[in-house]
Amino acid sequence: MFLDFREFEAERDIEADLCIIGAGAAGITLARSLIGSRIQVCLLESGGFEFDEDIQSLYDGDDVGSPGTGSTGCRLRYFGGTTNHWNGWCGPLGDLDFELRPWVPQSGWPISKKDLDPYYIAAQKVCELGPYRYDLDAFSDKTRSFPAFEQAKIAIGFWQLSPPTRFGSVYREELEKAENVRVYLYANVTEIEVNETASYVRSVRLRTLDGKTGSAQARYVVLACGGIENARLLLLSDAVERHGLGNSHGSVGRYFMQHPHVSVASVLANDPEAVRGFSEGYKSLGARVRAGIVITAQAQEHYQILNYSATVDPQPDTSGGYFVLGEMVQNAKRGKWPDEFGEKLWRVITDLDSVSEGLYERARGRRYWPLKKEIILYGRSEQQPNPDSRVSLSEQRDQLGLRKIKVDWRFTELDKRTIRVATQLIGEELGRLGLGRIKLHDWLLKDNAEWPEALWGGCHHIGTTRMSHDFKSGIVDGNCRVHTLENLYIAGSSVFPTTGYVNPTLTIVALALRLSDQLKAKLSV
Amino acid sequence: MRLFIKRRRFLVLVAGGLISTLALKVRQAFSGAILESATPPRAIVADLDQLFADPDSARAVGRRYLELHPEHADLQVLLNGARLGSDIHRSLLKEALDHQRRQDFLRGDTIVLDGWLLARSEIYVCTILALPIGR
Numbered sequence: 001m002f003l004d005f006r007e008f009e010a011e012r013d014i015e016a017d018l019c020i021i022g023a024g025a026a027g028i029t030l031a032r033s034l035i036g037s038r039i040q041v042c043l044l045e046s047g048g049f050e051f052d053e054d055i056q057s058l059y060d061g062d063d064v065g066s067p068g069t070g071s072t073g074c075r076l077r078y079f080g081g082t083t084n085h086w087n088g089w090c091g092p093l094g095d096l097d098f099e100l101r102p103w104v105p106q107s108g109w110p111i112s113k114k115d116l117d118p119y120y121i122a123a124q125k126v127c128e129l130g131p132y133r134y135d136l137d138a139f140s141d142k143t144r145s146f147p148a149f150e151q152a153k154i155a156i157g158f159w160q161l162s163p164p165t166r167f168g169s170v171y172r173e174e175l176e177k178a179e180n181v182r183v184y185l186y187a188n189v190t191e192i193e194v195n196e197t198a199s200y201v202r203s204v205r206l207r208t209l210d211g212k213t214g215s216a217q218a219r220y221v222v223l224a225c226g227g228i229e230n231a232r233l234l235l236l237s238d239a240v241e242r243h244g245l246g247n248s249h250g251s252v253g254r255y256f257m258q259h260p261h262v263s264v265a266s267v268l269a270n271d272p273e274a275v276r277g278f279s280e281g282y283k284s285l286g287a288r289v290r291a292g293i294v295i296t297a298q299a300q301e302h303y304q305i306l307n308y309s310a311t312v313d314p315q316p317d318t319s320g321g322y323f324v325l326g327e328m329v330q331n332a333k334r335g336k337w338p339d340e341f342g343e344k345l346w347r348v349i350t351d352l353d354s355v356s357e358g359l360y361e362r363a364r365g366r367r368y369w370p371l372k373k374e375i376i377l378y379g380r381s382e383q384q385p386n387p388d389s390r391v392s393l394s395e396q397r398d399q400l401g402l403r404k405i406k407v408d409w410r411f412t413e414l415d416k417r418t419i420r421v422a423t424q425l426i427g428e429e430l431g432r433l434g435l436g437r438i439k440l441h442d443w444l445l446k447d448n449a450e451w452p453e454a455l456w457g458g459c460h461h462i463g464t465t466r467m468s469h470d471f472k473s474g475i476v477d478g479n480c481r482v483h484t485l486e487n488l489y490i491a492g493s494s495v496f497p498t499t500g501y502v503n504p505t506l507t508i509v510a511l512a513l514r515l516s517d518q519l520k521a522k523l524s525v
Numbered sequence: 526m527r528l529f530i531k532r533r534r535f536l537v538l539v540a541g542g543l544i545s546t547l548a549l550k551v552r553q554a555f556s557g558a559i560l561e562s563a564t565p566p567r568a569i570v571a572d573l574d575q576l577f578a579d580p581d582s583a584r585a586v587g588r589r590y591l592e593l594h595p596e597h598a599d600l601q602v603l604l605n606g607a608r609l610g611s612d613i614h615r616s617l618l619k620e621a622l623d624h625q626r627r628q629d630f631l632r633g634d635t636i637v638l639d640g641w642l643l644a645r646s647e648i649y650v651c652t653i654l655a656l657p658i659g660r
Contacts, residue, residue, distance in 0.1 A: 432630035
């Protein structure tokens with residue numbers, strides 16, 4: 001059932017067994033998993049069903065650290081959250097991502113990959129993916145071969161591609177019909193109210209943009225607002241604990257990480273067609289997949305680096321006569337005389353091989369897509385947990401009177417060394433197999449802290465309310481409960497202690513499903 | 526350390542295993558001969574030039590390497606460094622050179638010049654071409 005909080009009378013109190021704050025991938029997954037149970041759920045969403053500038057402006061803040069943070073542009077504040085514009089790349093974290101790695105300070109999760117595997121299987125379905133397989137045997141076939149890389153260095157890794165699932169659209173009807181789930185739109189949470197010892201959540205305060213207020217009370221509360229907003233709400237809730245909830249050690253908002261996405265090298269390929277297998281999405285085993293190159297666990301340990309992946313992005317060569325002819329034909333259809341007609345005609349005449357090859361492929365119903373010999377190697381890397389990379393509150397306030405966020409995204413020496421070493425390992429293997437040679441980009445060769453302007457974080461906001469064994473080194477325990485609060489849990493990528501290289505959505509959904517089981521047990525259903 | 530090599534020239538250099546062919550010719554020229562710490566004879570260099578569509582590229586790589594490592598301006602040192610052992614039969618040399626290149630990459634025995642990641646044996650063969658020509 002959907003309700004518009006703006007239409008309620010003032011100071012309306014909502015009561016439920018479970019209150020979920022935020023209707024993105026985590027919040028919607030958690031709510032859906034409880035449909036049909038005896039648990040009464042209220043799901044609070046700041047926005048409506050469509051993008052709204054005023055609501056979106058509540059995400060405004062300052063990015064004071066590295067460019068490419070994307071704290072405002074990346075996030076969407078309406079039903080479905082950031083799934084309203086994600087690109088669907090999915091994969092599970094690897095075994096090593098969960099383990100304590102002596103060369104990576106603050107690494108290690110309080111749970112293992114095995115703890116999460118059953119939930120990854122279920123998450124595959126939620127994200128409309130294929131079977132829970134991400135290995136080479138699953139996705140290589142007679143029509144597609146991959147290089148036999150040295151396993152001590154690199155391997156082929158896979159992503160599965162969600163359609164992408166727009167959670168707000170795909171699961172809207174189901175939630176509409178659910179008798180035990182009420183979704184409150186335009187219900188902004190402004191504070192989490194706790195008892196005098198800050199050990200228990202009493203209620204959450206709500207407010208609309210036009211000033212209507214109310215509250216929600218529940219036995220359990222789950223924060224599911226995303227990697228930045230989860231931390232913000234804890235910091236804003238400072239009526240009892242001056243530095244915010246769960247923040248006695250000053251860790252809320254710290255360890256902010258993303259996945260640095262950046263072009264790392266040019267590859268001169270001896271035969272660009274030989275790498276085409278990695279560069280396109282394709283269908284296999286009922287899944288849409290994309291291959292890439294990943295650093296093996298063995299290499300991470302040997303070279304003392306983080307996890308890393310790269311995709312090979314061939315560049316289409318449209319300089320040939322076939323493409324010039326196509327452009328001329330299109331211009332003729334529009335009744336337009338092409339610019340530099342004589343030069344273009346000369347290119348067609350002198351490149352009749354391209355013209356004939358293109359027409360032949362077209363006659364066979366196939367796309368003609370010759371490749372340049374120069375290919376781009378594009379990296380997506382793990383980041384080292386860094387307490388100085390953080391989300392905090394600025395002195396500016398939003399329309400609700402709440403302090404805005406300030407994001408200071410930072411890098412470490414290990415982040416850069418990982419990308420350089422990993423790129424060199426890829427170059428060594430491409431050279432060894434006779435596939436080509438790489439030219440590392442200049443910024444990688446410098447030992448300073450310079451990073452390229454084009455770098456961005458993938459919009460993967462991670463780590464700000466990290467999991468840990470104890471409250472001194474993190475915010476939530478292995479069950480995602482805030483260490484210092486009996487009934488407050490957190491869902492989403494803010495709880496990840498480390499990032500791996502892989503996109504976070506599948507893990508977000510898996511953790512939400514696992515949390516659902518725990519809450520069902522708590523609520524004795 | 527920076528060396529400007531035009532992309533197109535470099536492409537020509539690596540295509541078709543020309544570096545391996547070059548090394549074969551060098552080895553054949555000196556097979557059985559006692560090598561002084563000398564420079565390749567002019568006739569040999571002329572033959573080597575013809576192996577490349579753009580021999581200036583190979584020399585550019587070699588010259589830059591020599592700027593940084595002048596102690597390697599020695600034919601025997603370069604041949605040894607490229608692991609062109611004297612007990613390899615001439616007919617197997619090309620294969621041996623290809624193997625050496627692969628081994629260099631496997632071991633991580635590489636050199637980065639102006640961003641290009643190359644096998645040590647490749648660099649050394651280019652450097653031979655860059656040596657001053659002898660009699």
